[in-house]
Amino acid sequence: MTDLVFSNVTVRFGHHTAVDDVSLTVPSGQVVGLVGESGSGKSTLAATAVRLVRPTEGRVHADGKVQMVFQDPYSSLDPRMSIGNTIAEAMPRGTDRKAEVARLLELVNLDPGRATALPARLSGGQRQRVALARALAGRPKVIIADEITSALDVSVQGAVLNLVRDLQRQFGLTMLFISHNLAVVRYVSDRVAVMKAGKIVEEGPAAQVLADPRHEYTRELLAAAPRRDTRLEAS
Amino acid sequence: MRRLAVLRSPVGAASAVLLVFLLALAIFAPLLWGDRAGAIDTDAIQQGPSAEHLLGTDQLGRDIFFRVLVATRLTIGLALLATLIGVVTGLILGSAPSVLPRWAARVVTSAVNIAVAFPGLLLALFFAVIFGTGTIGAVLAIAFAITPSFARLTQTLTASVSGRDFIKAARVCGVGRFRLLTRHVLPNIAEPLVINATLAAGSALTAFAGLSFLGIGVQAPSYDWGRLLGEGLSRIYISPAPALGPAIAVVLAGLAFNLFGEAAAARHRDQQPRGTAVRAPRSTGGTDESGLLTVRNLHVTFPGGITPVRGVSFTVHNGEMIGVVGESGSGKSLTALAVSRLVEHPGVVTADTLRFNGKPLDQTPDRELGTRLAMVFQDPMTSFNPTRRIGGQVAEVSEVHQGLGRKAALRKAIGRLEAVRIPEAERRAKQYPHEFSGGMRQRAMIAMGLMGEPQLVIADEPTTALDVTVQREVLKLLARIRQERGAAVLLISHDITVVAQTCDRVLVMYAGRIVEELPTTELFTAARHPYTTALLKAVPDLDTDRDAPLAVIPGRPPEPGEIGRGCPFAPRCPLADDQCRTEEPELEAFGDGHRVACWKSESELAGVR
Secondary structure, three states: OOOEEEEEEEEEEOOEEEEEEEEEEEOOOOEEEEEOOOOOOHHHHHHHHOOOOOOOEEEEEEOOOEEEEOOOOOOOOOOOOOHHHHHHHOOOOOOOHHHHHHHHHHHOOOOHHHHHOOHHHOOHHHHHHHHHHHHHHOOOOEEEEEOOOOOOOHHHHHHHHHHHHHHHHHHOOEEEEEOOOHHHHHHHOOEEEEEEOOEEEEEEEHHHHHHOOOOHHHHHHHHHOOOOOOOOOOO | OHHHHHHHOHHHHHHHHHHHHHHHHHHHHHHHHHHHHHOOOOOOOOOOOOOOOOOOEOOOOOEHHHHHHHHHHHHHHHHHHHHHHHHHHHHHHHHHHHHOOHHHHHHHHHHHHHHHOOOHHHHHHHHHHHHOOOHHHHHHHHHHHHHHHHHHHHHHHHHHHHOOHHHHHHHHOOOOHHHHHHHHHHHHHHHHHHHHHHHHHHHHHHHHHHHHHHOOOOOOOOOOHHHHHHHHHOOOOOOOHHHHHHHHHHHHHHHHHHHHHHHHHHHHHHOOOOOOOOOOOEOOOOOOOOOOEEEEEEEEEEOOOEEEEEEEEEEEOOOOEEEEEOOOOOOHHHHHHHHOOOOOOOOEEEOOEEEEOOEEHHHOOHHHHHHHEEEEOOOHHHHOOOOOOHHHHHHHHHHHHOOOOHHHHHHHHHHHHHHOOOOOHHHHOOOOHHHOOHHHHHHHHHHHHOOOOOOEEEEEOOOOOOOHHHHHHHHHHHHHHHHHHOOEEEEEEOOHHHHHHHOOEEEEEEOOEEEEEEEHHHHHHHOOOHHHHHHHHHOOOOOOOOOOOOOOOOOOOOOHHHOOOOOOOHHHOOOOOHHHHHOOOOOEEEEOOEEEOOOOOHHHHHOOO
8 A cells, every 4th residue: 555645744934834734645546636726835745745845743654656747847857968868867776777768758658769859859748748757767656746737738738637647547656636727636636635825625535526515715716717618707 | 069159259269269279389389399498598698589589588598489489388287277176176165065964055155155255366365375486386376266256156056956846856756966966957057167167267377477477476497478477577678579478478368268258158148038129010001991909911020930920810899808829839929919019129020901099000109009008918927027116117107108297197006906906905006016916916917007098908828827716806807897998808828718718709829820710609619620629629627528538639739930831730630631731721701700721621620529
């Protein structure tokens, strides 16, 4: 079992409390979607899972490696390093790097022949695939995906979402999927957690939270999400 | 090849030639003329210039011209050695804080901060006294004088790179601190460091000459240019040549290093993004047509034949709300900028017709454009001056364009801030942009647009940087402005659902052209262009089937430079045939208010919808 468990995690930066006593479990092999607005603390919470930020109080626990995919594929790849080397860097020692890079590139639907290319030669969607391949290279059990489609063109976003879902199912990955876009979260997640001002205000099975939200704030978010069949009238 | 591009500028090329020449001298001169430079001739002591001795002779009768040539090796060698030691020490001190534990990092940083405060030459003299006179002392003195500024530079550059995501990503992957520094940080800051090292070499050379000249550098029997200069100076009034020779050498070599460094730095700066310049569109006459904004065959071209907007035509009527949808690179933002006369400098705007409010746009006075047309940008943080109060900035429009006094303008500004529902507008008008949240800033931006009597509000991704609940408020505000003031709104967005919720008509842009224009009511039922229908299917919403994979558009949008013949969507289109790949379809009307640029017939298109 490789649950990702946040137990009473609090993160303070000076006087500002970014994450306030959050307890959240991402069950093994499932996807928990974390929604909330900018500044709600969702990225800070994610950063504690990969030890980029140390919790002021509480602890984060996961059996097995945790990897992270970042929001902006234009800044998350070293512009001076070939994509093959970037992926290889995350591999455990003693791996046959060349073969493994080729396998991973194939896995994310990229031509293995492009391993020597620099990120500048790739489009945003392709870069995000490389970032996914890098995350998988460390053979993680848990993946944190922090707004991984919000920097992508809409026509490319769908392909990355499909890929994330396939890979998650194929490897039984435990995943914390962070996004401000409810429609995207709804599409990939088994469970949904809603965060506001550093606290989780609601958490439950995706279908239930979205169909029958209990917390006022969740209702507000749902009402604000753009829908095809509603028109927005002047306020 | 990019590294060699510096040679293409005249200064860069000239200084490079000079540098190569100096290096060749440094290598070969002692081999070729070492003997002649050392030959003592007691019969020709302290002579002036002659055919035999171009720069005369010194007190032992040695030929000064050859001594200057031979001294090139020692002079340049010592300068480079000092630079090397200085730069390496600086690099180590500068990058140490990112590897050391926090307390040690703080000690190093403070030490560097203190050292930076002293002028370099003062440090050099100080170290020269400590290390004692002589070559080694002078090398170390100059090296350590260079060190602090280099350490600081490295620190600053390292800090600017360290915050980027790829460093975080590498850390998450378990890459150690040292490897992080050598593999990720240093390669990304190498360019400015090399440029500064070149400049430092130039100053090291002159500083070294200075120390030798003062007698605390190179000691006899060795000699460098500084020493030769010192020896020649004593009889400069009798015979200037023995002093001028080494002086010219110092100047030339110093210039060569500095100019090469400057030329390289200039190239480096050229690659950074530039500021904004305003260019008015060209050729905007055209026929008279009804409509608030009439655009016919609009092109925006950049040098190198890149044309991101290729023949866009549309009309905005009074009080209409029109959405422009497209992905990055589709030309939607440039279209908006062209309409507001804000296309950046190398860009050229042309159009058969570009009329606003019945007048050609290039003949519309700034005052009229400033009050009748309002622009709202994506990032409200960068659209406000961070050092001025919000109220003053909003009021400025009326002061400049409507001739209102300062107080009256501010009163009006507060009224407008209230109109966009900023609570406690009077108090908040005195605040600075950073005290406003993103949504509030965007409201203030819209309030600024309302200071005039805008007939057209152009909003370029006004809600992309905002949260969904705030996004809804801003969109509602735009709808209200339109309702209450009868202003037309041109809403540019990558999000087709946002546009569908708020606009009357939608323009779908792809690769610099409008590929479909249709009433919003028909968007989900009667869209024809394969790109529009694919886009609608590819974007998940709250009703998407969770068990089926999302519809995918294969490939990616073309870059502006990649557009060839044929329909630019053809490589991604399931219906594309030979005609699509060779001929670009025109945007043609086929129904009421519906235009499509596609070769396919209704029945063929129905198959993919």
